[in-house]
Amino acid sequence: MSTISEQERAERSSMAMWKDDHASQAFGMKIESVGPGIATLSMVVRKEHLNGHGSCHGGTIFTLADSAFAFACNSHNTVTVAQHCSVAFLAPGREGDRLTAVAREVTLAGRSGVYDVTVSRDDGVAIAEFRGLSRTVSGSHFDEPAA
Template sequence: MTDPITDREITAEDRATRSAQAMWSTDQASQDLGMEITAVSPGGAVLTMRVRDEMLNGHGICHGGYIFTLADSAFAFACNSYNQLVVAQENTITYLAPGQPGELLTATAVEQSKTGRSGVYDVTVTGEDGRKVALFRGLSRQIKGQHFEE
C-alpha cells in the first residue's frame, strides 16, 4: 500500500507507529496516568508509568488496578498496531511483586498468536530493577474500522 502524502510504500513499522499515534491522540486515560509509549512495532508495544502517590493502596504500594491498566494499555497498543480496530475480549493478570512508590514501571507487550480476528498477547510488567511485577495475558478481537485511511 502506498501513502498518498509521501507516495511511498507504507511499511508494517509505519502502520504500527501511525496506529499508535491515532489511538494516543484520544487515549485520555493513559495520558492522565502519565503513561508514555517508548516503543511500538507490529504486534508489540512498550509503555511506562511512574507510580505516583495517588496510585498507592493501603499497604503503601502501587494499587493492582493501576498495574493492570498499564498492562492493558500496552496490550491495546500492541494488538491495534495493524491499523485495524481491535478490542479486548478477555484479560487476566498475575501479580508477582509490588510496584514501589516513585518507581517507573515498564509494560512490554508481545503478540503470541494472531489468527483471523482473534489474537493472544502477553505483557510483562517490570520494575526499575528488572524484577517482574506482573504477568498479563490479553485476548483480542478485531472489529470493523481502521485508525487511519490507507
Template sequence: MTETRLSAAEAQALAEATAAAMYARDAAAQTLAIRIVRVQPGAALLTMTVRPDMVNGHHICHGGMIFTLADTAFAYACNSYNKNTVASACHIDFLAPAREGETLEAEAVERSAAGRTGVYDITVRNNHGTTIALFRGKSYRIAGEVIAGLQQADRA
C-alpha cells in the same frame, strides 16, 4: 478482497502512526502519564511512574493501575496494524509489589494472530528489572480502522 502486504518499513511506519493516533485520543493513558517507548507490528513497550495518588492502603501501587498499564500496552500492540481491535478476555498475575516512585514498563508481545483473534503476553517490570506482573490478553478485531480512511485511501 486481498490485503496489501507491507514492507517491514511500511509496517513499522503504520504501527507508529497508529500508536500516535490512538494516544492523541487516549485520555486514560495521558492522565496516568503512560508513555510509549516503542511500538512495532504486534508489540509495544510502555512506561508509567508510580505516583503518590496510585498507591493503595498498603502503600504499594494499586493493582488496578498495574492492570491499566498492562492493558494499555496490550491495546497498542494489538491495534498496531491499524485494524480496530478490542480485548475479549484478559488475566493478570501479580507477582511482586510496585512502590511509589518506581517506573514500571509493560512489554507486550503478540503470541498468535489468526483471523479476527489474537493472544498477547504482557510482562510488567519495575526499574530494577523485577517482574511485577504477567498479563495475558485475548483480542478480537472489530470493524473499522484506528486511522479512519487509511485503508480505503490505499485501495483507491
C-alpha cells in the same frame, strides 16, 4: 496493497490512538516504542496510584499492562478490542518506581489474537504477568495510501 511499511503502520496506528487515550495519559503513561504486534509503555508510580498497603494498586498495574496490550494489538491498523484479560501479580511496585509494560503478540488468527505483557520495575524485577485476548472489530485508525 499499501505503500507503507509494517513499522510505519504500527507507529501511525499508535499516534491515532494516543491522541484520544485520555486514560493512559491521565495515569502518566508514555509510549516507549511500538512495532508490528509489540508495544512498550512506561509510567512512574505516583502517590495517587498507591493502595492502603502503600504499594501500587493492582488496578493501576493492570491499566498499564492493558494499555500496552491495546497498542500492540491495534498496531496492524485494525480496530481491535479486548475480549478477555487476566493478570498475575508477582511483586509490589512502590511510589517513585518506573514501571515498564512490554506487550508481545503471541498469535494472530483471523479476528482473534493472544498477547502477553510483562510489567517490570527498573531494577528488572517482573511485578506482573498479563495475558490479553483480542478481537478485531470493524474500522481502521487511519486511511492507508493505495499502492
